[in-house]
Amino acid sequence: MLMSGPDQQQRAEPGLTVSGLHCSRDGRDLFKDLSFRLRAGELLVVEGRNGSGKTSLLRILCGIRMQESGSINWDDSPIGELGPLYHQEMAYIGHHDGIKGDLTVAENIQLAKALGKPSGTDLQTILKRLQLSGYNEVLARALSAGQKRRLALSRLLATVSRLWILDEPFTSLDRRGVEICEQLISSHLTHGGMVVMTSHHAMELPGVEITRLRLS
Amino acid sequence: MNDRSLARAFSLLLRRDLVINFRQRSECVNPVLFFVIVVTLFALGTGADRALLLSMAPGVIWVSALLASMLSLESIFRSDFEDGSLEQLLLSAHPVTVLVLAKVTAHWLVTGLPLILVAPLLCILLGLSGEGLETLILTLLIGTPILSLVGAIGVALTVGLRRGGVIISLLVLPLYIPVLIFGTSAVQMSAAGFPVNGQLSMLAALLALALALAPLPTAAALRMSLS
Numbered sequence: 001m002l003m004s005g006p007d008q009q010q011r012a013e014p015g016l017t018v019s020g021l022h023c024s025r026d027g028r029d030l031f032k033d034l035s036f037r038l039r040a041g042e043l044l045v046v047e048g049r050n051g052s053g054k055t056s057l058l059r060i061l062c063g064i065r066m067q068e069s070g071s072i073n074w075d076d077s078p079i080g081e082l083g084p085l086y087h088q089e090m091a092y093i094g095h096h097d098g099i100k101g102d103l104t105v106a107e108n109i110q111l112a113k114a115l116g117k118p119s120g121t122d123l124q125t126i127l128k129r130l131q132l133s134g135y136n137e138v139l140a141r142a143l144s145a146g147q148k149r150r151l152a153l154s155r156l157l158a159t160v161s162r163l164w165i166l167d168e169p170f171t172s173l174d175r176r177g178v179e180i181c182e183q184l185i186s187s188h189l190t191h192g193g194m195v196v197m198t199s200h201h202a203m204e205l206p207g208v209e210i211t212r213l214r215l216s
Numbered sequence: 217m218n219d220r221s222l223a224r225a226f227s228l229l230l231r232r233d234l235v236i237n238f239r240q241r242s243e244c245v246n247p248v249l250f251f252v253i254v255v256t257l258f259a260l261g262t263g264a265d266r267a268l269l270l271s272m273a274p275g276v277i278w279v280s281a282l283l284a285s286m287l288s289l290e291s292i293f294r295s296d297f298e299d300g301s302l303e304q305l306l307l308s309a310h311p312v313t314v315l316v317l318a319k320v321t322a323h324w325l326v327t328g329l330p331l332i333l334v335a336p337l338l339c340i341l342l343g344l345s346g347e348g349l350e351t352l353i354l355t356l357l358i359g360t361p362i363l364s365l366v367g368a369i370g371v372a373l374t375v376g377l378r379r380g381g382v383i384i385s386l387l388v389l390p391l392y393i394p395v396l397i398f399g400t401s402a403v404q405m406s407a408a409g410f411p412v413n414g415q416l417s418m419l420a421a422l423l424a425l426a427l428a429l430a431p432l433p434t435a436a437a438l439r440m441s442l443s
Contacts, residue, residue, distance in 0.1 A: 096300025
């Protein structure tokens, strides 16, 4: 269990600490001895060729995939031990949008809220920020690919998460959608959030220092 | 996260699955149709011997219910796996076992409960009535949730495979044997006028065991399938 005594709090280093991470697929090493730290307000962009293990790294950071060796600590505790305590502070947008086509836009957002730590932001505000106003009662499967992606991004607003793990968040978004997503990221960072993401898109985030991690 | 938000997540997930099933009705209609057709085929195939049909009735109905429930198992996690919702469930702020329980409950309400509702009609077809019929409904009521709970483990193990169908039946059918044995024997005994408390208690114990334990391996298997 988590101790929250005064000593513990002083020692705890908030954020994500990764050390000596090793991951292989089908006997081939994707990366070895990977270490980095992520603190409040920091953005880490993972770069690399297709198949270099970007998605695998992100899935390991989420705790969906197991690493061969190495440790991932969240506020100084291994994420495997924290389990749901880690997941309630983290939001993940993967390759799949993770939305149900047979539910309406509003129902999808409501469910996302219930599964995470719900934020105080109400439905209309979320829809407005993602430019999905008026789509509340539309079934998600009737949306275009870009609109589905925006709906997936609504999870970031519907829940309070300190760490965002975004795998190619700009996929199928139009220029306006990319701008919206960039705004979400920079406002999250200025509020002390952390972001790990992959992207093939050159981002324009004024005033944000981008740390790059190159996988080869 | 507190208990209230957990209860809310449970009920919302349960409602979500019911709404989705209602919007694509085939999922809940297919198992019932399968159940009705198989039992009818048995009735047609055994000819006009009423005594034979009556003595076979418990077994026929129970085996058909097993197969119908098995056919529908894949739908518990398949679509969630394909559209990425399963990842989100595993990464939710709540224990995965509780969410698994919500999904299995929804699955039983959609595929198990309808079987129980049509079973009395099929009993009439097979000539089973009175005490035997009541006991059959009771055993189905206790037994079919066990099928969904145990089946969920099999589905969770095979959801990552492209063709999990046959493997699920190989994994799950042997585990269904105790339910089948106690279910049919209760019906036969009660039709013959004997007390069946023993069999019903065994079934209830199996249900309690499955309720408490099955979500754990299911959650672990889902993690394995996704990693």
